[in-house]
Amino acid sequence: MSFCRLKTIIDEGDTVVVYLTPRQMYRVKVDRDEVFQTRLGALRMEELIGKPYGSRIQCNKGNVLVLDMTPEIWTLLLPHRTQILYGPDIGMILMNLELRSGSFVIEAGTGSGSLSHSIARTIAPNGKLFTFDFHQKRVEIAREEFREHQIDHIVSVQQRDVCRDGFKFPEQSESESSTTTIKVDAVFLDLPNPWEAIESAQNVMKNGAKICCFSPCIEQVQRSCQMLTKLNFSDIETIECVLRPYELRKASYEKLKLNQQFETSNGLSADPQESMNVDDGDHHHNRDNDNTINGMNKKIRTSEDDNNDNDNEEEEEKNSDSKIMEKDVNKNNDNNGTTINYWVTYMNTEITGHSGFLTFATNFIC
Template sequence: MAPAVSPFLDPGTSSSANSLGILQLKRDHLIPTVLSDASSTEYAEGNVVNTRFGSFTHNSLIDKPWGTQILASVVDTGSRGGRSKKRKREANGEGPAAEDAAGSEEPVRGIVKAATTASSGFAHLVPPTPETWTLCLPHRTQVVYTPDYSFIIQKTRLRPGDHIIEAGAGSGSFTHAVARTVFNGYSGLEAPEEDKDGQEANGTTSRKRKRRQQRHGHVYSFEYHKPRAEQLREELVSHGLDPLVTVTNRDVYADGFCVDTEDENAPNADVIFLDLPAPWLALKHLTRSPPPPAVVKSIASDPSTPTAEPTTSTSTPQAPKPFRSPLNPKTTTRLCTFSPCIEQVQKTVAAMRSYGWLDIEMFTMEHKRLEVRRERVGLAEEGLRGANPSPATVQEAVQRLRDVEDRAKVFHGLQKEKQEQVMRRAEAKKRGEKAPAAESEADGQKKKTEGLPPSKHDRLERAKKESESRALFKEGRLVCRTEPEIKTHTSYLVFAVLPVQWTAEDEEKARRKWE
C-alpha cells in the first residue's frame, strides 16, 4: 500500500480536516495550524486561531481553496472556557444538569455551528511549502533560509532520485526543502501483478518496469542534540515526510555518517551538506578510501579547534572499525559547508585540500527585498494613502507658508479679542453694569475667516472627493527602493567536488580499450 502523499509534496487544491494549513496575516507573519473539525473538539465552532487581526475558526478554514481570503469570526473565548469547565463537571456527574445531560440524546461533540463574521480582519489560507514553513516553523536553532538553501540546491545540482547527507538538522528548514527536491516516488512499493514479468510482447522491458527499478531519493539527516532530533522526527511524521528522511541522533565527528538500514551501502550519498561548528573534523569520514592517519591526526589535533578531542585518553582503546565510505562510488560527490565565521572557512578549506576535494569555492549570500511603487508628491495628495503630502515646487511651498501665517494671524487675533471681552465683562461686573452681549464672537470669527485658505479638515475632504475621479495607480514617479537591513544572518558557503575514484581495474580497462 502506497503511503499518503505529504502536503509538502502535493497539497491538493483545497484544505482538508486533520491536515496542516498556514494562515498568512502579513508578508512575513504566518501561523501554522493543524485544522480540526467540530467533531474532534468540544466546541461547535471548532478550534480557534487567535491573532491580532481577529479570531479564525477551523470550520471556516476547512474545505477552502488555497489562497482564499478568510474573514475573521466573532468568538466569545471567555464563554468557551466556561462551557468547557461546565461540561467537564457534568461529565463527572458533579453539576446540577448532569442528569439532563445524561438523558439527552444529542451529543456534545459533532455539533457544527456556523461562525459569525466579524466586522473587520482577514487572513489568507496558503498551503504548506518549504518556503512558508521556513517563515513560521518553531525555532530550535538558527535556520537556513530560503535564499541560502535555494542557492545550495542549485549549486550542488541536487535532483530527484539523489541521496543527500545533512549534518546539523536543527529546526528542519533545510530538511523539508531537500526532501521535496529529491522526491521521485516512495521506495519499497511492490509492482502490480500485470507488470511483474516486466516483458512486453516484443521481448523488451516495459517502461513501468524501468521506472520502478530506478533509484529513489532519500535524505539522511544527522543531529547531535537528542531532544532536537526527536522533535524533528515527530514533525516529519506529522508532515508525511518520514518515508523520505532518516533522522539519526549521532556525533558525526566521532562516528561518521554510515547508517544501518536494509540497504548495505546506505547512505550512498551524492550530495553532502554540513551545518556544523567544526566541519573540518567530519571530513575524515567523507572520503572514498581510508585517509592517511597522519593527515587525520594533524587536522584533529589543531590547538585552535575548540571541539577537537584530546590526543591522550585513559580509557581502553577499542579496535578500529573497518572503513566504509558513505559516498556513492559511481557518481561525483558535491559538498557544501555552512559557516558563520571566516576562520571556520579557512580550516575547512585546508582540510578539504588534504582529503582530496577539488574545485573549492566560497560564496556569501546577501538577501534584500525590492519595493517598487509609484511616488506621488504634492499638496493635492494630503490624506491619500501611498502619497507624500509635501510641496512639489517652490511656488507651492511659499504659498503654503503664506497660508499658514495668515491663519495664524487670524487665530491669534481671535484669541486676543476673546481675552479683551473677558476683561470687559469682569470690569462691568465690578461696576455693577450689564455685561456686553457675546453674540458677536461667532459672527466676528466668521467674518475674519472669510477669504482665508481652507482649513486642514476642508483640504482633506476636498482631496478625498477629487481622488474618486483620478487614476491614482497611473500617477506619480515609479521608484524602486531596497530594504535598509539584510534580513538574513551572515554566512559563508563553501562548495567542493570529490571525483570518482580511479582504481587499478579502471586503469587496466582503459589500457585494453585504447592501446
C-alpha cells in the first residue's frame, strides 16, 4: 500500500479502512492470522486478501466495506501521540503554501504525522518532505509509519530541536548545515514557539518560498508576526479555519392563486425558491421584510398548520408550475392556497471547532 496512490487489490500487510458508517470506521492492518471484531460480527482478515478495495464483506450480522486508506481518513483514525491537525486546516495549509508535485518542504514538529501524510501525497512522486521533532520516540514511530505506508522515499524524519539547532538535511553533516545549498519551497511550523525557528527556516528557504506557523492562541501569532516582519517576510496574513455546521429543516409557505401569480410577463414560470422566506418553527427569517415572494403574497406556515391541510391531488395536477409541483405540495382548501414544503439549510450560530490560527508569509529577497 501507499498513501500516495489508491490500490485496486487488498494485500497482506495493507492498512485498510473497515467502514460500517461515517462514524464507525476502523484502521486495520491485514494479517491473515488475525480476526477483527466489529459490532456486525467477526471479520477474518484472510478473507480480505486478494479482494478488490471497495468490496462488501459479509459478517454474521451484516456487511462491512473494506476501503483503501487515504491521508484524509488516516487523519481521522490515526493513533494520537500529540494533538494533530485536521482536514480543514490541512486543506488551507496545502493550498496557501502552494504545494504541488515536486515541492521541497520542511515541517516541524512531526507530532503524530497527520499533516505529513497529506503533504507527502501532494508533493509525490518527486518532492521531498524533511520533517523534524525533538521527541525521540515520536520520531521512531513516525519513521516506522512512513515506511509501512510507503512514503519513506518522500518523507525523511529527523530528531532535532529546530528552535535551538536550526534545520539540517539528512545527508549533511552538522558543520555543513549552515552552508547548505538545498533550499525548500515551503516551511510549516507547528511548535509551541514557532518564532524561535523562523530565522533558521529563512536560511533554507528559496526566494519566494512560503512559510506557515500554526498557533492555537493569538499571543503566539503576534510574536510570530513580529519575527516575520523583523526578517522582512512579505504578505503576512493570519487566518482561522472554523467549522460552521449547517442543518436541514423543513419550511413551508402558502401560495395563493398559484397559476396567475407565478406567471412572469414572458409567460414562463418564476421559481419562488429564489426569494423564499422560511419558517423554522420558532423564528421567521425574512430576506425581504415585507413577507412577499417576488411581490407575491404568501403566509408563513408551521408544520403544525400543515396537518390541517386537505390533500387535493386533482387540483394540484391542474397547476401549471411544474417546478413547484415537484416539491412537497399540499392543497389548502381553507384559503384557496397551496402549501409548498421545502427542505432548507440553517446555519448554526454557535461556531465550534477552533483549532488554531494559521499565519502565512512569503520570503521575498530583494
